[in-house]
Amino acid sequence: MSAFVIDVVGLTKRYGDKTVVNQLDMQVQRGEIYGFLGPNGSGKTTSIRMMCGLLTPDAGSGHTLGFDVVKEAAAIKREVGYMTQRFGLYDDLTIRENLDFIARIYGMIQRRERVDAALDRLGLTARQKQLAGSLSGGWKQRLALAGCLLHQPQLLLLDEPTAGVDPSARRDFWDEIHALAHEGITVLVSTHYMDEAERCHRLGYIAYGRLLACGTPEELTARSGFTTWTASGSGASALAAELEALSAVALVTRFGNALHVSGQDATALDNALAPYRAVSGVAWEKTRPALEDIFISLMRQAADNYP
Amino acid sequence: MAGTRFNFGRLLAIIIKEFIQLRRDRLTFAMMIGIPIIQMTLFGFAINGDPKRLPTVVVAHEQGLFTRSLVAAFTNSGYFAVVNADASEREADRMLAQGEAQFAITIPADFSHRLIRGERPALLLEADATDPSATGNAIAAVQQLAPLALQQDLTGVLASLQSSPAPFEIRIHRRYNPEGVTQYNIVPGLMGVILTMTLIMMTALGVTREVERGTMENLLATPALPLEVMVGKITPYILIGYVQVAIILLAARYVFSVPFAGSLALLLVCVMAFIAANLTVGITISSAARNQTQAMQMTFFFFLPSMLLSGFMFPFRGMPGWAQVLGELLPLTHFLRLIRGVMLKGNGAAELWVSFWPLLLFTAVVMAVGLKRFRKTLD
Numbered sequence A: 001m002s003a004f005v006i007d008v009v010g011l012t013k014r015y016g017d018k019t020v021v022n023q024l025d026m027q028v029q030r031g032e033i034y035g036f037l038g039p040n041g042s043g044k045t046t047s048i049r050m051m052c053g054l055l056t057p058d059a060g061s062g063h064t065l066g067f068d069v070v071k072e073a074a075a076i077k078r079e080v081g082y083m084t085q086r087f088g089l090y091d092d093l094t095i096r097e098n099l100d101f102i103a104r105i106y107g108m109i110q111r112r113e114r115v116d117a118a119l120d121r122l123g124l125t126a127r128q129k130q131l132a133g134s135l136s137g138g139w140k141q142r143l144a145l146a147g148c149l150l151h152q153p154q155l156l157l158l159d160e161p162t163a164g165v166d167p168s169a170r171r172d173f174w175d176e177i178h179a180l181a182h183e184g185i186t187v188l189v190s191t192h193y194m195d196e197a198e199r200c201h202r203l204g205y206i207a208y209g210r211l212l213a214c215g216t217p218e219e220l221t222a223r224s225g226f227t228t229w230t231a232s233g234s235g236a237s238a239l240a241a242e243l244e245a246l247s248a249v250a251l252v253t254r255f256g257n258a259l260h261v262s263g264q265d266a267t268a269l270d271n272a273l274a275p276y277r278a279v280s281g282v283a284w285e286k287t288r289p290a291l292e293d294i295f296i297s298l299m300r301q302a303a304d305n306y307p
Numbered sequence B: 001m002a003g004t005r006f007n008f009g010r011l012l013a014i015i016i017k018e019f020i021q022l023r024r025d026r027l028t029f030a031m032m033i034g035i036p037i038i039q040m041t042l043f044g045f046a047i048n049g050d051p052k053r054l055p056t057v058v059v060a061h062e063q064g065l066f067t068r069s070l071v072a073a074f075t076n077s078g079y080f081a082v083v084n085a086d087a088s089e090r091e092a093d094r095m096l097a098q099g100e101a102q103f104a105i106t107i108p109a110d111f112s113h114r115l116i117r118g119e120r121p122a123l124l125l126e127a128d129a130t131d132p133s134a135t136g137n138a139i140a141a142v143q144q145l146a147p148l149a150l151q152q153d154l155t156g157v158l159a160s161l162q163s164s165p166a167p168f169e170i171r172i173h174r175r176y177n178p179e180g181v182t183q184y185n186i187v188p189g190l191m192g193v194i195l196t197m198t199l200i201m202m203t204a205l206g207v208t209r210e211v212e213r214g215t216m217e218n219l220l221a222t223p224a225l226p227l228e229v230m231v232g233k234i235t236p237y238i239l240i241g242y243v244q245v246a247i248i249l250l251a252a253r254y255v256f257s258v259p260f261a262g263s264l265a266l267l268l269v270c271v272m273a274f275i276a277a278n279l280t281v282g283i284t285i286s287s288a289a290r291n292q293t294q295a296m297q298m299t300f301f302f303f304l305p306s307m308l309l310s311g312f313m314f315p316f317r318g319m320p321g322w323a324q325v326l327g328e329l330l331p332l333t334h335f336l337r338l339i340r341g342v343m344l345k346g347n348g349a350a351e352l353w354v355s356f357w358p359l360l361l362f363t364a365v366v367m368a369v370g371l372k373r374f375r376k377t378l379d
Helices: A044-051 A073-079 A095-105 A111-122 A137-149 A167-182 A217-224 A237-244 A266-278 A291-305 B008-024 B026-046 B065-076 B089-097 B111-116 B132-149 B156-162 B182-213 B215-220 B226-254 B264-288 B292-309 B321-328 B331-345 B349-378
Strands: A004-015 A018-029 A033-037 A059-064 A080-083 A155-159 A186-191 A202-207 A210-215 A227-232 A251-255 A258-263 A283-287 B054-060 B080-084 B103-107 B122-128 B169-175
Touching: A004 A044, A004 A186, A018 A044, A018 A186, A018 A202, A018 A210, A033 A044, A033 A167, A044 A155, A044 A186, A073 A080, A080 A137, A095 A111, A095 A137, A111 A137, A137 A155, A137 A167, A155 A167, A167 A186, A202 A217, A202 A291, A210 A217, A210 A291, A217 A291, A227 A266, A237 A251, A237 A258, A237 A266, A251 A291, A258 A266, A258 A291, A266 A283, B008 B026, B026 B292, B054 B065, B054 B089, B054 B132, B065 B080, B065 B103, B065 B111, B065 B132, B080 B089, B089 B103, B089 B122, B089 B331, B122 B132, B132 B169, B132 B182, B182 B215, B182 B226, B182 B264, B182 B292, B182 B331, B215 B226, B226 B264, B264 B292, B264 B331, B264 B349, B292 B321, B292 B331, B321 B331, B331 B349
Parallel strands: A033 A186, A033 A202, A080 A155, A155 A186, B054 B080, B054 B103, B122 B169
Antiparallel strands: A004 A018, A004 A059, A202 A210, A227 A258, A227 A283, A251 A258, B103 B122
């Protein structure tokens, strides 16, 4: 078996004349948390569905957990835990009934013990008779995760698991994902949140159905060739429009009272910004570019390349 | 406060928005235009409470002048259309049982002989009275017919027979429903209507709900096969269908005192085929509908013609040809014939087959379409 848990080449999916995923190559290593990033409608969900055998690709091939994504979809489904973007459990079943249903679908032996253990781990034993629909967003998401883990999968595919979940629940959720990765489970997680991207071991950025970049957060930062200056202080935001017009500036991102000003060419950027260093009420500091800066710039380039 | 006054600008904004949404929702739009058109054509043209030209079979034990004149008199009344002028008694029985003929006229062997002797012989008119409203007017017309039918033939020495009372008697035999009780027809028919409504709606909604709520995707990511999902979702409704059948049968027996002439086992087999036909419609709807509202609308679209064109609400033979052709395409039409056949006529398997195979054909065709569409929605 290859060292890769997910290893796909040239995955392509079309709906009508629209190519949703285009020639996607991707490798995910065993035990890592792979962050799958990209704007809405970039093909993340479709890619994940193809990797877990739920959709048949129009072209391309590959293996998930060593099983062929086209021919061995059934085997993949048995070994993968897939958490859908929307809450996929039944609102009108209780917490326990939902877990019991999943246990039966996977034909688990010692069903009652497994469900008991899952409830215990969730801390929902006392509320097991509550309808799943009455849970808050954060709890629903934890229940869905518990449902995905019930059959002890080797690979977790999480499709925007933290959309609409409050920051503290998101934090708990990520702690749990790291704990799972530590136990040896491979996790592929799609997200919009840049702070979550920083928590991943490796990242892939997809836009217009194509994988534009892939690597560790550090590699991506280094490879972008970006130099970034942070301008902070009360006068900073007033400069944004003016800075954006400079040819040496690739991107200006607003962060509250601060601006991130990035450019590909360090010297040109330094020269271009020189006149503004004297502006009163603005403090300049050279910083590491944020992932957001890099991805926005990647997307702009992609928009030019694949209109 | 200015904001609390009724403002026509805001009202207009909402009205415009409604029209835009209505235009986008093709199905609702089609329903709002389509349903009045369907109802107008049905109630305006199709429905005829006074069905004419009903198929009639003649069993003539004697051929001759009087027989010809009698048959002509029946035909001239407009209510009878002879489909077989010289059938055997068995043949006539079979045609009544299978619904090929609504009436059978039997002319006895010594009819002319006794007529001439002034003995007022009787001829027998048997009616398939399972649906009393289909035969009522025809039977009433027959009563007027007796004194006049032979007027032209009874001349010369026989002219004296023209005097009243009529020279012969028409004995009417309402088969299967001698008292002409409407419930005998309605209650078994209701079984078909109720099964159609609940089964189609439940399957259509059940599947659409999973897709709409996003639980279907989750289910399909598990090792569960689409066929398992389908059959698993349908099975409870098959059981519910049988519970409904049991309730209606019990009510038919103990509340409405509807006779049960045939075999219960045969009835259950017919019910199974009918349930299957309805479930395939439900599945097909669920694969075409994008949400539960659409599924409801499509169910209604199928249900309405089923009610009106199947012979449940109005006599099937009272409808014009095109409406009868449409009616023949609907499973409820055939099920009504089956269930009335079993319960009221005591039909056996051989007689039921005529109405049974259309159900199987319907199921096979719709299933082929539905499964093909269902597969697509998964991919």
